[in-house]
Amino acid sequence: MVIREENCFYPDQVMYSDPSEHGFQKEDFLVREKLHCWLIQPRAQTKDTTTVVHLHGNAENMTSHVTASLFLPELGHRLVTFDYSGYGRSKGTPSLKQIQEDAREVFTHISGNPSVFGSRIFGFGQSMGAYTLARILPDFPALSGAIMEAGLYSFYDLFVQAYPHIPCEVPNEGFSALDTLPLSTVPKLFIHGTSDSVVPYTHSVRMHEVAAEPKDLMVLDGVGHIDAFVSRHAREYMNAVLTFINKNTL
Secondary structure, three states: OOEOHHHHOEEOOOOOOOHHHHOOOEEEEEEOOOEEEEEEOOOOOOOOOOEEEEEOOOEEOHHHHHHHHOHHHHOOOEEEEEOOOOOOOOOOOOOHHHHHHHHHHHHHHHHOOHHHHOOOEEEEEEOHHHHHHHHHHHHOOOOOEEEEEOOOOOHHHHHHHHOOOOOEOOOOOOOOHHHHHHHOOOOEEEEEEOOOOOOOOHHHHHHHHHOOOOEEEEEEOOOOOOOHHHOOOHHHHHHHHHHHHHHOOO
16 A cells, blocks of 8 residues: 555535525636635625635535535625535646645635625635645735644645555655745634644644744644534634634734
8 A cells, every 4th residue: 555645635526515505695606717616705794804715625525614614704704615626516636736726726816806805815724725725825925814724734744644654655845834834924823623633733733833923823622623613612713713814804
């Protein structure tokens, strides 16, 4: 057995949930005629409404990940979520290089259309999405902030740490978030649970250590992988995310 790059990705095309079923106004759009995106409007817009771009994890597709982000439009913020190449209805094949290019194309589209998305844009990445967001941050210095939950800094290091006796051929050089985080002064919030059995919380601790200021770290005791929203820390978690957004929209 050898661990290869394709082992990083577990896409499917199943439709798991639809925000319109929860009463949200949802619009489909494509970026570069290949990346399928949703724009989910807030229940009610205010002068402090921002756009939060959600970057989901490595399994399934955006329709299975969006539910835990709906507290953002519930509380007044636009939410954009999208599928990487090969996920859901997006065309192409995922790779470590491609998912970063996908994210760049989405943020470029959103930043270039302020009449639709406004001028205050945040990134919200979870797991692989946090890694992807960390990798592209230096390319988007005008972002209002970046929230990275349960993130890993390197797929190669994650696999080597978890399976030290199995050969790993996942790309290493030039694919670590530890290389890019020191280069971005975008405000950052790292969130991770101590009981994460998928990505050790030490990955977020390390990313926070090397990241350029301004930065914050929230470690949640006993929380598993991307489980903060359904844990006993749920209110604390949501308050931290909203406080971070409000602080960086002044």
